[in-house]
Amino acid sequence: MRRQPSQPDLPGGAYTLHLKVEGRTRVRVGSLGDVVLEAGNYVYVGSARKSIEGRIARHRRLANEKTGKLRWHIDYLLTHSGIELVGLEPHPGCRECDIARSVASLKGASAPVPRFGASDCRWGCAAHLFRVERSIKGKISPAAIQKGNKKL
Numbered sequence: 001m002r003r004q005p006s007q008p009d010l011p012g013g014a015y016t017l018h019l020k021v022e023g024r025t026r027v028r029v030g031s032l033g034d035v036v037l038e039a040g041n042y043v044y045v046g047s048a049r050k051s052i053e054g055r056i057a058r059h060r061r062l063a064n065e066k067t068g069k070l071r072w073h074i075d076y077l078l079t080h081s082g083i084e085l086v087g088l089e090p091h092p093g094c095r096e097c098d099i100a101r102s103v104a105s106l107k108g109a110s111a112p113v114p115r116f117g118a119s120d121c122r123w124g125c126a127a128h129l130f131r132v133e134r135s136i137k138g139k140i141s142p143a144a145i146q147k148g149n150k151k152l
């Protein structure tokens, strides 16, 4: 297939969603079945081939309306009443799996749902959803990722 040049106003790339789970929550996540999330802060790392902004807007809409067409694993969390979307961040200079590895290496971080969001991952990430001790909203940058995450 011929590669289309990316449109300058709609760049593809990585993004993160920051979630807050208020209490122990059971969610049915499509092909993964029922998953249980403990209360806490979560980070989801995703990527969009064509438009980060378009994908983020779609996720935000699902989180606001708590209903809609569910396509990705994360959509099942976004539409759950006990899960709050507290931030959406584009990371045009970062690669999805580099961010995922950085988050995974943080002290106290865990990947409670194996394969979540990582069905297409070729880099061996346990998942692209992480529970973190503290929210890392606003802390992800190309420099932080390249430094081996100590600054996250």
Ligand SMILES: [Zn+2]
Pocket: 096, 097, 100, 118, 121, 122, 123, 124, 125, 128
């Ligand atoms: Zn990955």
